[in-house]
Amino acid sequence: MELQHFSHEHPLILGEVNDDGEAIVCNACWENISGSAFSCKNCLFFLHKFCAEFPEEMKHPIHAHSLTLQHSGSSRRCDVCRDCIRGFTYQCSPCDFDVDIRCAQLPEEMNNPIHAHSLTLQHSGSSRRCDVCRDSIRGFTYRCSPCNFDVDIRCTVRGQHFSSKHQLMILNEDEKNDVDETLSCDVCLQQITGSTAAYKCTNCSPSIFFHKLCALPAETEHPMHPEHPLALLQVVANKFICDGCHIDLKEFIYRCSICNFNLDICCALRAQKLKHESHKHPLSLMSSLVSFQCRACGIKRKGMSYMCDTCSFWIHSDCASLTPTFKHHSHIHPLTLIYPTHEYHSRFSQYMCHICKNSMAGGRFGYMFV
Numbered sequence: 463m464e465l466q467h468f469s470h471e472h473p474l475i476l477g478e479v480n481d482d483g484e485a486i487v488c489n490a491c492w493e494n495i496s497g498s499a500f501s502c503k504n505c506l507f508f509l510h511k512f513c514a515e516f517p518e519e520m521k522h523p524i525h526a527h528s529l530t531l532q533h534s535g536s537s538r539r540c541d542v543c544r545d546c547i548r549g550f551t552y553q554c555s556p557c558d559f560d561v562d563i564r565c566a567q568l569p570e571e572m573n574n575p576i577h578a579h580s581l582t583l584q585h586s587g588s589s590r591r592c593d594v595c596r597d598s599i600r601g602f603t604y605r606c607s608p609c610n611f612d613v614d615i616r617c618t619v620r621g622q623h624f625s626s627k628h629q630l631m632i633l634n635e636d637e638k639n640d641v642d643e644t645l646s647c648d649v650c651l652q653q654i655t656g657s658t659a660a661y662k663c664t665n666c667s668p669s670i671f672f673h674k675l676c677a678l679p680a681e682t683e684h685p686m687h688p689e690h691p692l693a694l695l696q697v698v699a700n701k702f703i704c705d706g707c708h709i710d711l712k713e714f715i716y717r718c719s720i721c722n723f724n725l726d727i728c729c730a731l732r733a734q735k736l737k738h739e740s741h742k743h744p745l746s747l748m749s750s751l752v753s754f755q756c757r758a759c760g761i762k763r764k765g766m767s768y769m770c771d772t773c774s775f776w777i778h779s780d781c782a783s784l785t786p787t788f789k790h791h792s793h794i795h796p797l798t799l800i801y802p803t804h805e806y807h808s809r810f811s812q813y814m815c816h817i818c819k820n821s822m823a824g825g826r827f828g829y830m831f832v
Contacts, residue, residue, distance in 0.1 A: 796831075
């Protein structure tokens with residue numbers, strides 16, 4: 463298939479792009495190209511098929527005049543998100559008004575799980591802060607005027623990969639191996655290697671990456687906050703505290719912006735029902751507003767826990783996740799988790815802990831070689 467694109471003097475040919483070990487960048491959006499694309503290989507000019515189909519002229523509600531697609535040149539900023547523009551821009555030359563490729567696709571009105579009402583794209587004015595990341599807003603915002611609720615463009619765009627399957631592209635082995643030293647999952651923060659399945663969001667700039675298992679649901683219900691669903695968001699690290707485990711939150715969180723309720727990924731995705739070997743009944747995940755004594759460690763604490771609906775059995779959520787066996791550096795054999803209903807508990811309760819020298823009696827959990 464051949465295309466005569468207005469941005470290039472030669473015909474562009476649709477075909478598979480072979481990077482030969484070097485990253486190939488789309489001249490429109492400035493993102494890496496993998497697979498099928500339009501190209502003029504003599505000039506090293508490339509366009510994603512999706513980018514090649516952008517209209518040469520468009521009307522957008524954020525500006526009164528028509529916008530024309532053209533090369534951005536240098537030192538231009540998008541008047542919507544205020545980021546530097548690389549590649550193509552939609553421009554109104556008389557007004558010196560620019561919109562980058564990404565922002566040009568934003569709808570005038572949108573529904574988003576982070577807020578109960580629809581949000582309208584409008585100029586932020588002055589002295590507004592994003593209710594997701596708490597940064598000052600420059601340029602445009604998605605706003606719910608009745609609630610005085612704002613989401614900046616960066617948070618809106620970065621959240622799109624969770625709600626649209628078409629924006630996730632699986633990374634091939636060459637792409638992962640080429641950047642093996644620095645490529646990390648933006649959800650769990652662990653390295654992405656050639657042996658692990660991973661995705662890239664092609665619409666985010668800079669690109670963000672995910673392990674296959676970390677491509678999380680965009681929205682979840684949680685018993686700690688039954689009033690509203692929680693939305694998966696990317697925020698500034700260490701600006702929020704997890705209401706489950708009370709630690710500083712990293713970039714990705716589940717959040718109810720209405721109630722300012724936040725959970726980290728681990729707390730949000732804990733099993734809501736649990737069958738633990740230490741108890742005969744199923745346990746339900748809940749949040750305790752008052753301190754209770756955990757049956758596993760004996761410490762009084764409030765917060766996220768598992769409770770038995772039938773009897774007064776409570777266990778901290780982290781104690782419920784204790785591994786059944788583990789290897790400790792102070793002993794040559796694997797140790798087994800012992801609890802009151804375990805067959806070896808009567809023998810276990812006669813001993814003292816080899817580390818803190820406290821008695822193992824009292825019904826608490828512990829580890830022992832059996």
